[in-house]
Amino acid sequence: MKLLIAGSRGSRLAMVQTKxxxxxxxxxxQINKISTKGDKITDIALSKIEGKGFFTKELDQALFAGEIDFAVHSLKDLPTDLPEGLIIAAIPKRESANDALVGAYKNLNSIPKNA
Incomplete structure (x- = not known):
């Protein structure tokens, strides 16, 4: 059986999703961790940078270069127009969408204004 190579960002969330x-x-x-522009830019808000594909472009390039067989992305990171030649092959069943806020305050109303 042929070994497939999955492309993924190296963040904890990306690795969990890929697994x-x-x-x-x-x-x-086999997982090939690929660092993206979005991973490297840590001192500027992404909203201040022109362009798109901050978390996907390098993975797309690896697909086109034949370095990986498929990539796993968070759907929120994909541009609305995929590069020509790429498709969304599958969308898995959504896991829990629950979020939690953990902090030192008793409740949301006790958080200082503008915090």
Whole structure:
């Protein structure tokens, strides 16, 4: 059986998402961690930078170069217009969408204004 190579950002969230996808596949998969522009820019708000694909472009380039067989992205990071030649091959069932706020305050009303 051929070994597939998955492309993923190296963040904790990206790795968890990639492993969830790999666990659903019936084949051997190796993960190639790829650092993106969005991972490297830490001193400027992304909203201040022109362009798109901050968390996807390098993964797309690796696909086109044949370095990876598929990429796993957070759907929120994908541009609305995918590069020509790429498709969204699958969208897995959504896991829990619950979020939590953990802090030192008793409740939301006790958080200082403009905090």
């Amino acid at each position: 969830l996808i790999i666990d659903k596949l019936d084949c051997d998969v």
